Amino acid sequence: MISDAMRTRLNEQINHELYSAYLYLSLSAHSERANLKGTAAWFMAKHSEEMTHALKMYRYLLDQDADVTLATVHAPPVSPDGVLAMFEDTLAHERSVTAGINDLVDHALSEKDHATNIFLQWFVTEQIEEEATVNDIIGRLKLFGDQGQGLLMIDNELGAAAKTMAPAAAAPAA
Ligand SMILES: [Fe+2]
Numbered sequence: 001m002i003s004d005a006m007r008t009r010l011n012e013q014i015n016h017e018l019y020s021a022y023l024y025l026s027l028s029a030h031s032e033r034a035n036l037k038g039t040a041a042w043f044m045a046k047h048s049e050e051m052t053h054a055l056k057m058y059r060y061l062l063d064q065d066a067d068v069t070l071a072t073v074h075a076p077p078v079s080p081d082g083v084l085a086m087f088e089d090t091l092a093h094e095r096s097v098t099a100g101i102n103d104l105v106d107h108a109l110s111e112k113d114h115a116t117n118i119f120l121q122w123f124v125t126e127q128i129e130e131e132a133t134v135n136d137i138i139g140r141l142k143l144f145g146d147q148g149q150g151l152l153m154i155d156n157e158l159g160a161a162a163k164t165m166a167p168a169a170a171a172p173a174a
């Protein structure tokens with residue numbers, strides 16, 4: 001059993017996770033159109049991960065005998081040109097998600113809702129890893145270049161990394 005306020009906030013977070021999935025789906029398509037197949041596969045894997053995040057919260061609400069209320073998912077913005085800009089937008093987005101998760105934890109603690117607090121700890125840890133991964137990619141793009149040979153190498157690395165991530169529903173042909 002969770003409070004109405006906690007339920008509302010978790011439903012809002014489901015919407016944010018679905019928006020994240022939508023954003024990364026858009027970036028995947030944009031990458032593939034730019035012939036960056038590894039980058040496209042990486043964003044498609046991120047799309048799958050974000051769907052998993054939404055479904056974890058969906059499952060938690062149902063397990064807590066609470067309603068799941070699905071709302072409109074906003075359209076993502078037009079993707080920026082340039083792979084560095086795409087990853088900088090991704091980092092900014094993940095930082096905003098981290099802030100949202102932290103707010104959820106604050107709320108759970110204010111209600112002494114221990115179950116939701118424990119449930120959210122997985123997301124706190126996940127956000128550390130997500131920010132670190134994207135920060136690392138940005139660093140490598142700056143070091144080796146976001147065009148030509150440097151970009152080719154990093155695109156290949158991202159394609160290899162995508163294979164170790166959550167299974168993508170619609171990965172491009174290798
Ligand atoms: Fe997420």
Ligand SMILES: [Fe+2]
Binds near residue numbers: 020050094097130
């Ligand atoms: Fe994320």
